[in-house]
Amino acid sequence: MSQYQAFNVELADNIAHVQINRPEKINSMNAAFWSEIIEIFQWIDDTDEARVVVLSGAGKHFSSGIDLMMLAGVANELGKDVGRNARLLRRKILQLQASFNAVDNCRKPVLAAIQGYCLGGAIDLIAACDMRYAAEDAQFSIKEIDIGMAADVGTLQRLPRIIGDGMLRELAYTGRTFGAEEARSIGLVNRVYSDAASLLDGVMGIAREIAAKSPIAVTGTKEMISYMRDHRIDDGLEYVATWNAAMLQSTDLRVAMAAHMSKQKPEFLD
Structure with missing residues (x-):
């Protein structure tokens, strides 16, 4: 810096x-x-x-x-x-x-x-x-x-x-x-x-x-909320479907689900 x-x-x-x-x-x-x-x-x-x-x-x-x-x-x-x-x-x-x-x-x-x-x-x-x-x-x-x-x-x-x-x-x-x-x-x-x-x-x-949350999930959530300021609901639904078609393949999803099931705190990569 x-x-x-x-x-x-x-x-x-x-x-x-x-x-x-x-x-x-x-x-x-x-x-x-x-x-x-x-x-x-x-x-x-x-x-x-x-x-x-x-x-x-x-x-x-x-x-x-x-x-x-x-x-x-x-x-x-x-x-x-x-x-x-x-x-x-x-x-x-x-x-x-x-x-x-x-x-x-x-x-x-x-x-x-x-x-x-x-x-x-x-x-x-x-x-x-x-x-x-x-x-x-x-x-x-x-x-x-x-x-x-x-x-x-x-x-x-x-x-x-x-x-x-x-x-x-x-x-x-x-x-x-x-x-x-x-x-x-x-x-x-x-x-x-x-x-x-x-x-x-x-x-x-x-x-x-x-x-402490998945950075992939946080970024996607912010992107979707910001997108909806200027678009219709159906546009937003289409966009999040396309976005998550890629992002749901992230290892963060598996890490989060495994931690939830084992009642442990997940650790996500940057």
Whole structure:
């Protein structure tokens, strides 16, 4: 693993812990963040030993969102021609989207552990994760509306499938701050923990449970769930039949069945 400017990355017990590491800047997302997250999740995707990912933030807060100095830098690149400005901005936006697409497209489950601020671009990030968990002090806000723009890195596209259309509209139109219990009640987070320490302990426990399962089965399950976001039921049934025609021949199936029958814990290859 390489050294990163915006992240700490550790791999232990088949769990890749990816921690945003700019606590002095409230873990705001600078230029290094956006490029490094693609590299990190590509490495995770390519590393069989990594079976599940925990995404967290160092310090008191998960992330305050995009670094405003980075936005100012983009503004300084604009010139007088509207067409060329539009082309530049579109390219920049697509580049930012690719960073969180890397999280969404990762073959391994990604669990977000959220404490303190989770604002603006941080909502885009957690929307790309498989599951989200929060400490009681977590504060969420789709802040883009308050700086005069529509969120453009995934919140408006992914959250309707997570919290529903009407609730997303309320939060996106108002930009209001809401806490961990409301986040749980609307389905944004799965569970709330009393503090940051118990949050990370709890999420790591769930990650260990997932990591102990067949990686072939976990990958196939994630692939099928993701596929169904954009397809009909009959499409999904056809796809899983084709997928399992190959995957059911894995030795993992025999290992799992033998362990179940002998009441022992199975051990799967990476």
